[in-house]
Amino acid sequence: MDKTRQAEWALDNVRKLSGQSTSRAGRLLIDRLTAEDYVASGVEKDVFDYGDGSVVSFFTHANLEPAMMAPMLKTFYYSAKLGHLLMPDSIPDAHLAVARPPAIVFDKVEGERDGITYEERHAFRRRLESVSIAHACDLADGNLIRRPDGSLAYVDIVNAHMLIRNPELDTYIQTLPAETAREARRLQGRLLKHSQDWD
Numbered sequence: 142m143d144k145t146r147q148a149e150w151a152l153d154n155v156r157k158l159s160g161q162s163t164s165r166a167g168r169l170l171i172d173r174l175t176a177e178d179y180v181a182s183g184v185e186k187d188v189f190d191y192g193d194g195s196v197v198s199f200f201t202h203a204n205l206e207p208a209m210m211a212p213m214l215k216t217f218y219y220s221a222k223l224g225h226l227l228m229p230d231s232i233p234d235a236h237l238a239v240a241r242p243p244a245i246v247f248d249k250v251e252g253e254r255d256g257i258t259y260e261e262r263h264a265f266r267r268r269l270e271s272v273s274i275a276h277a278c279d280l281a282d283g284n285l286i287r288r289p290d291g292s293l294a295y296v297d298i299v300n301a302h303m304l305i306r307n308p309e310l311d312t313y314i315q316t317l318p319a320e321t322a323r324e325a326r327r328l329q330g331r332l333l334k335h336s337q338d339w340d
């Protein structure tokens with residue numbers, strides 16, 4: 142499928158998704174979308190440029206119960222925030238989460254997602270291991286982007302369970318500057334609360 146058809150298809154997915162019930166915030170996200178804003182799709186999400194260096198990811202194919210949507214989206218939001226705190230250069234920050242339709246606004250990573258080598262992926266995994274979050278990230282194809290300067294960023298969901306049931310991470314957090322550690326624990330607390338709601 143060429144990029145224009147893919148964009149139309151993704152836009153259609155998002156509009157269908159919002160056909161059922163949409164909050165005002167969700168409406169604001171959707172109404173501004175055009176096919177030109179289309180960035181890419183994965184198995185679960187269709188991603189569009191949101192302007193000002195950010196993207197909006199719509200969870201078009203995540204088959205989830207409507208009642209679980211809000212806690213699930215909050216969990217994804219806080220897990221991205223914690224991932225970003227622990228690895229600011231490599232994990233984009235999250236700025237907004239909406240439940241109807243399920244969508245999150247992230248910092249946009251500019252670069253190439255194709256042709257990441259085994260060596261690059263391996264070196265990136267080692268960096269994630271150094272902050273004890275490697276198990277929380279799915280380094281599959283399409284989830285890494287190589288920026289023009291050669292550095293990699295991880296662009297899929299950071300697994301909340303691996304951030305709150307991970308003694309190794311707790312130990313690592315203790316080594317951080319007091320303020321960063323405090324913020325990390327606060328985000329872990331939010332994650333614990335919201336993930337229990339849909340576990």
Ligand SMILES: Nc1ncnc2c1ncn2[C@@H]1O[C@H](COP(=O)(O)OP(=O)(O)O)[C@@H](O)[C@H]1O
Binds near residue numbers: 186187247
């Ligand atoms: N923050 C981002 N910046 C730039 N592109 C992104 C970003 N997040 C996702 N993408 C693009 O959208 C694609 C699908 O996003 P992803 O979060 O991996 O969804 P899925 O869960 O469907 O795999 C990615 O392969 C990537 O090309």
Ligand SMILES: [Mg+2]
Binds near residue numbers: 183184283296
């Ligand atoms: Mg992906």
